[in-house]
Amino acid sequence: MHQLLQRLCLCAGALCLAAPAFSQTDITEDGGVITSPHINWNSNENFPKLIDNYPGTKYQYESGAFTVVYEANFPSLVTQYAVTSAADNPDRDPMNWVLDGSNDGVNWTSLDQRFGQFFNARLERQLFTIATPGTYKQYRLIAFATREGRYIHLGEWELLSPVKTAIPASLTATLVPGQRVKIGWKDNATNETGYSVERSTDGRNYHIAALLPPNAKSYIDSNLATDQQYAYRVRAITTEGAGKASPAAIIRTEKGPSLDDITDFKEGRLTARYAYSGPEGLSKLTDNTPNSFLHMWNSPSWLLYYLPGGAVVTQYAFTVSNESAEYDPSDWTLEASNDSLNWTVLNTQHKQQFERGTRRVYAFANKSNYQYYRFQLANNSWGINLSELEILGKGEGSLSKDKPVTAGNFHAQGVSPYQVVLAWNDDANDETSYRLERSKDSIRWNTVDNLNPGTTLFYSRNLTPQTKYYYRLSAINRNGRSAYTYVSATTTPDESPLYWQEHWLEHRQLLKRVHNNKDVAFYFDNDVPANTTWMFTEFTAAWKYIKKTYGTFCDPKLYVVLHEDKYHGGHAAAVCDSNHDYRNVIDLGGEWSFRNDWNIGAPVHEIGHIVEGNSKDVRESPAFSIWGDSKWCEIFNYDVYKNIGWAEDAKAVYDQMQTHSDVFPRPGTYWFRDWFYPLYTRGDSSVTLNRYFELLADYFPQHNGVYTRRMNMGEFVHFWSGAAGYNLKAQADTAFGWNDEYEMQFKQARIDYPFTYPENCRPRPLPSKPWNQAHEYLTALWPNPASGTLYFNGPNDRTVYTVEAYALSGQRSLTARVSGKNAPIDVSALHTGLYLFAVSDQSGVLFTRKILITKPSGKGKYQG
Structure with missing residues (x-):
């Protein structure tokens, strides 16, 4: 640290200047690797967040200093770099830092030093120009010294290269037989030394699929997973580094043939390099239950499956857990043998990324029968979690003919007037479902639910207070049903x-x-x-x-x-x-x-x-990591205020939210103004909000009464599209921005959760019953035009009438329930314009009338 301080005091004269006119490429987007000895075990604040292109996320470390190294895919000339402050807590901002460059990771050259730096605002991007740049493959940032002393954090780090070369154009991706994809593009560059073809499975993390010579125009990519989305992009390489990447082309590979999972054969045996037992042990890897997983705390490691009769395997599938992505396997090799001594490599995968809970199938050519199949898993400092392993092919073996065993330790507790909590041990390991039944007399039984395999907890709800309930449980598989296990519990008094x-x-x-x-x-x-x-x-x-x-x-x-x-x-x-x-x-x-x-x-x-x-x-909020503490509650509060008659409170929320922005998913996001309020008003308001939760409960993965993971942005847009009744992708682009990552997530969500909706918003039909002049002396809405307050007289003083105002596009803008003579209706929430008012009772719409609404003097602009 003393030498570092000396370097800072020398301050080599690098200048903080405005960006030059030529286009800059951020080399942290070229698919290289960021590493650090300073790991934050909270993956939401670990060092990869420094280069995720979301300034609202951050890297934070508990020591007041950190070192990170970015190793680019190509040696690159970096002339500028940028750092962005985190979204919170200025006392944790770094005040001093050093930027170094290297080509071997051992010998480092000082490029820039800063000390006594301050950020003037949250999410402030500061740009620095390197006085004497060089071409390096590795760049190291050492940051330290904060006002707080204990923690240090940073939002984004960019390494900017002024590479001048044309971007490849007209990129296409087409399927080729044999699980292959052909990439084609227009060669616009004149100074390239080659081309880099980059591949991604999530639209955000790209890795090199191929390095090609100059003037290349196409490439066929192989060794791909089946029924899997891939995004491809291409960039020209020069002597100074990589140019900007082309826009991505997204394609889905074909489904593979249906094959047997030989890990289901009773003759097979699965072993591992280390002994893993217990609730996260080896047996969980082949129990056909995606909500359990094997945790391998030692890596590198291997998994070995032995089948005495052998099998011809041409596919395998990994299902990752819902735990943190840091535990996912990323690099592995599948080998086969008939003597466990001489091994043949069948398939190799490198730098794989998964969405939470994803099942991915890998196919390869093989015509030989093998008894041993071994997966060599590369080192992962976090350890490795894997939920399911399937080895797919045609083999010599048989399935068990045994019925599942009975669940153990079945017990129940009446925890409230309306709820009994039941729990048991998942002792079966081969069940396809659990059947839970309930009775009030232990004689007549009704099925409560057919539960997913691996379930060990159930909340029996909406019961009657102070009532004894009987329950029985059985496990089911292809061979039949286990014996029942019984339990009873009594709900508490309703006090x-x-x-x-x-x-x-x-x-x-x-x-x-x-x-x-x-x-x-x-x-x-x-x-x-x-x-x-x-x-x-x-x-x-x-x-x-x-x-x-x-x-x-x-x-x-x-x-x-x-x-x-x-x-x-x-x-x-x-x-x-x-x-x-x-x-x-x-x-x-x-x-x-x-x-x-x-x-x-x-x-x-x-x-x-x-x-x-x-x-x-269903417990938990899958969207909480997207909308945080407040965004859902803003539209929720507005809806509650509006529908129970707190008009001024609703107006205050609306007015405040027109200028209130957020930093996620990008700085300057207006959640209420650009997302929730439009879908609320174009849909059917509170019904839309409720329908979102209905769709979640019907479709989103859950286990033991809890949603198993957070949703991604594409899923978020899909579920709200289902709730609103039309495709919200264009609205999401306005509100949040749209990118390859969201596009791939959205496409996948529409496959995984197959509810549908129109591509465009269709205005709801307006009430069609015309105004009946014969009833005008009995029934009236006045004045017309109206400003602030509209008055209503009903034909029957004791009847409660519903009065609704519709914009002429069909969007309902106001609902009021009134009765009696000269009943006031507050219309101050409506903006100036012509509305169709519909008056109805329990029999339906009685009449409609068009009324011009004008803003009261002194009122601010407001849309209700």
Whole structure:
């Protein structure tokens, strides 16, 4: 460190200048490798985030200093580099750093040194010009010294090369027989020394598939997986490095033939280099259950499958776990033998990437029968997880004729008035499903569910309070059903306790119930004034609307816990959470004597987390890593306010969100304005929001009542397209930007989750019943034009009428329920324009009328 400080003090005169006019290529995008001795074991903040092209993500390390090395695929002349500050905590920004270059990883040349640097803002990109650049294959960044001292972080690191060469044009990708793809392009360059063909399975991480001579115009790629998307791009190579890559061509390979999985044969035996047993042991690799996995903590390693009669294998499949991608295998070789001494290489794979839970099939040519098949797995410093291994071909063996064994340790607990939790051991290992049945008398049984193999937990919900239930469970496979195992449990009384002891997080207060009705129970700590009552009707109305829109969440009651001047902020818990006694809970701290934006907004926000975290009786929020803490809750709060009549609160949310931006997935993302509000208004508002959770529960992978992984952006757009009722890809491009990664994810999602929707938004039909002049003296909406308030007279004072306003495109913009004479309808939320108002009762639409709405004086522009 002393020598490093000396180098910084010498400061070799590199200048911080504006970028030159010529085009720059960021060489960290050429498919090279970034490494570091300073690993953050939280993969969401590990060093690969430095070059992921998402400034909102970051690399963080706990020591106040880090070293990272980028090894490019080609020696490159770097004349500038850029660093971008992280999205939070300026006290963790590096103040000093050094940039070095090398061609052997041993001898390093100093290129630039900085000390006493400061970022003026979050996500600020600072560009530096190297005074004496050179051509190097490896670039090293050493950063240290922060104001906090303990942590150091950085958002992005770019290495910029001024390579001048034409970009290959007209790139095409076509299938060739034998699981091959032909890549073709137009050779525009005149100074290239060769071409690099790069391949990706995720649209973000590209690796070299081939290096070709100058003037090349095509390449046939082989050794590919079946039924798999690939993205290809091509770039010209010069003496100074790699030029810019062409736009990508995306193609899907053909499906392979259906073959037997020889690991199912009872005569076969699977072994490994090391002994792996227990819940993440070797048996999990061939149990045909994707939610279990083998964890190999030692690598490099090997897996060996022996079949005495042998098999002709031409395919194999890896299914990766839902754990972190760092545990995925990336490089391996498949070998075959008949004596376990002399081995023939059948297939080799290099730098593979997987989406979570992906099954990928690899095909190869082979006509020989082998008894031994061995996978040599390359070193991975994190260890290796693999969920399923299938070896596919035609072999000599037989399937077991045994029925599955009975699940062990079947037990149940009545945890609430409406819920029993059941658990058991997955002792079968060869089941294709579990059948769970329920009874109130242990004589007449009804099937509760047919559960996926590997299930060990079930939440039996929406039950009757203080009732004894009987359950029986059997495992099923191709040979039949196991014997039943039995258990019983009784639900608890439907009571809200007068006193409730907190036992979660740092909360340890004794709470007293201060208000209770059929929908909401309120609990205060001793510091909340006893005369604080304004929220009783407010939160009750909100929860009633939420149950009507999204369901009861097993328990029809919401528990509202409020603290005064402690535990500032809030959190939520749902009926799946034992730490909150299996109740729907929102727990907040603050000052509660009056109603204000925060005191109404924060509790509804927390209810929004109950909705996203346990909707349709499935736990977790697969989109949380995309929309974070607030983005879903912004449209949720707006919807709640709008539909229970809090017009001013809805307007405040709308106005605030027009100028509120976020840093993910790119800086300047307007989640509410450009994503949620358009799909909400062009669809059918709250029905659209609820339909998203219905689709998740029907399609997205889950295990033991929990979604098994986070969704990616392509899946996110697909599910919301299904909810909105039309393809949202163009809207996602506006809101988030669109790239190869999203395109591949979106295409894959439409295959994996086969619900469909139109490609374009179709306006809903307007109510068609015309205005009946004969009823004008009985029924009226006035004035016309209207500004701020519209008035309604119904033909029957005691009937409740629904009044809806539609834009002429068919989008519903307002709904109100009114009765009596001269009933006011607040239309201040509508922007200026002509609307079709429809009045209906339980029999349907009575009449429609067009009314011009103008903005009241002094009101801001607002679209409702």
